[in-house]
Amino acid sequence: MAASGMVPTEKAPYALNRATGDLADGAAKLAEEVGSTAVEAVLAAANRTMKSKGAGAAMGSMKPKPALWYAFDDKDQDTADWYPQGLTGSEDSDSIGVPAFLVSWYFKPAAGERGIRLSFVSPKTLKYRHALLVLAKPDGSYGPINIHAGGIACHGDLLYVADTEKGLRVFDLNKVLDLRTAQNDLGDDQRVGRHGGKLHAFGYRYVIPQTDAWELAKDGPNFSFVSIDRSGGTPKLVTGEYQESAPNGWVGRWDLGMAGGEPADAFIMGHPKIQGAMSYSGKWYLSQAAGSGANGKLLVYSGDQLQTRPFPIGPEDLTVQDGKLWSVTEFRGKRTIFGVSL
Template sequence: MADAGMVPTDKSPYALNRASGDLAEGAQKLAEEIGSTSVEALLATANRTGRNKGAPGAIGDMRPKPAAWYAFDDKDQDTADWYPQGLTCGEDSGEIGVPVFVASWYFKPQVGERGIRVSFLSPRTLRYQHALLVEAAQDGSYAPIDIHAGGIALHGDLLYVADTANGLRVFDLNHLLDLRTAQNDLGDPTRVGRHGGKFHAFGYRYIVPQTDAWQVAQAGPKFSFVSIDRSGATPQLITGEYRENDPGGWVARWDLDLAGGEPNDAFVMGHPKIQGAISWNGTWYLSQAAGSTANGKLLVHADGELLTRPFPIGPEDLTVQGGKLWSVTEFRNKRVIFGVSL
């Protein structure tokens, strides 16, 4: 059918300004006191195990089924507190020595606030480990980050996280910190920060402090998801806005250094409920949700045409690894990382 979306639009409303503050200083102080580790080392001691083709409820009536999918463990399937949102991969980074997916989760608290976390999952072993993302002050104190984290993207050692009303937060994986190197235990599982001479992170072994930020230059645009187009000569950062019942959500592409803060181009997507977007070899792929019980759709804009492909229930952010398009699903007992052909 004729393409009804991806209409070019004014890119200036989506400009970003750098807002580093003292984030890097706080992260560096923590790194000096705790000690950094690597993603490879984290995966070697990962404490959770996913299931190959587990949680089949996430697939719903999708036919054909995904080429591959990996389910989180029973505890992470069943929790009503944490919801997967963003997805990126080791190929996006180009610096990580083993295949890996990285998924973000936001905390939907019954009581209190525990911020956002990321899961590092090996598609080879299905072992995975959570790490808490934190914001550190110049004195080395730190606290959880209360945002939705609807999308994430890796480039080099930098992890970009969508901050809905504000823009992008940046975390340097050179500051992936292992609390085990600083103390014998993981502290009080109900606390976070420095207390009683110890580091606490709600019982998590690993934390990653924020090192940088890019804030919207003018109020209005929402940053709902993030991805990276690595298909061209120069990789580009992509981000865009989810709108519930409005086809006017935008998507834009930046140079990775975000020089000047203004995107290279911007488009109106023409579809509501878009949870993730990526361009690849001149084609746009949009992940469209349909609630917790109905299958979503993959909308493919290519050569002026719109194709609709089946997708699992609750699809979110998008990334490309191993020649496949990958996403993550969010709903209870339907939480999987899945891949389909491009």
């Protein structure tokens, strides 16, 4: 792979160990009480609407502009509390029965913590709905997860979420839990967990408990983004590290299903501010940011040849769906899902 333009590097620092602990037991306890629902049902109950080619400020000076983009609603555009980061889709999953995108958001305020949430988006209806990702215990308690969730990828029913300092958290999309099946209302929108005999999730109807984890065998590298390469015979999970100013962020690939240990291969990318990476049909696609006021870049390696393509402001994680490369933009008033040619 030296000809890819990415520099091969030692694989051992990125080795992962499975760390299920009591996560599966906690998720099973909560699912037994609440009952699970399908992703398709969440999409059918979507309560927000995206706007086709809205939030045009996200495109900045990009020429040509993407053929397709969808903007989150005004409330999600305006909030300073939640920032979109990760992106995956129904084609990555191959188990979700309708076209869909999934977007992760992290909660930013200095005071208080509401963790991370996941948006289920229909590109057909442009309707979407948020769900809260939670950590559940075998005693039936649960609470928010305080991580950046900079990237996500879905393989089958499993959702992989980047945990910056630890590795990967795993959520089972068969365990999307509808609190309305357990009680008549959604509880207090200022609370999470069990209070006063009711279940609360900051007002969200749906919660998804973590079921598994893959943690770094040794401290050191960070996990900033995740994607899945389905262009070869064996799907590969791609993950790696954002570095603000240094060009030596890494990227690695694991065969799926996950067996832990070292990645199949690992590379130093040679560029700072990489927010997402995707390998597909022999090429590498790198999403490079440039802050909230300047257009990012899409860096494409074919062999050792680098092509630099225009990209919107604030590009993040990457995924491939419907023959296009998709990403999500993060900044206030500029929050979109957009697709460009591969």
